[in-house]
Amino acid sequence: MTDLRKTVESFWAFAEARDWSAFADTLAEDVVYTLPQTRERVSGRERYVEFNREYPGDWHLRIERMVAEPEQVVTWVHVTVGLEEMYGISFFNGDGSGRISAVTDFWPEPYEPPAGRDHLTERY
Secondary structure: OOHHHHHHHHHHHHHHHOOHHHHHHOEEEEEEEEEOOOOEEEEOHHHHHHHHHOOOOOEEEEEEEEEEEOOEEEEEEEEEEOOEEEEEEEEEEEOOOOOEEEEEEEOOOOOOOOOOOOOOOOOO
């Protein structure tokens, strides 16, 4: 287990608990948050904390899977907002002191599979 892994575990726990002060402590001052699908970027700890604090809805999350190396961690999270469910994949980089210096989030949308391969797959 790496220090960054523990930091990311805390990051998600503090987000779920809405403990924004502790959440901020997991982040480097110059953290950069990137959302490639919407081409948005949030720079800096204060703005990133506020971005999360202001996110609409009564959302909740749980970590489905985490893969960690010393200075990078990937998580797959399950998020609910009311009755809506979604999954997010987040890539974290560390700053060498155990804080998060970069987060890149992907929020894939579910879709129906193409026709013609149902003889090879099963739906769950």
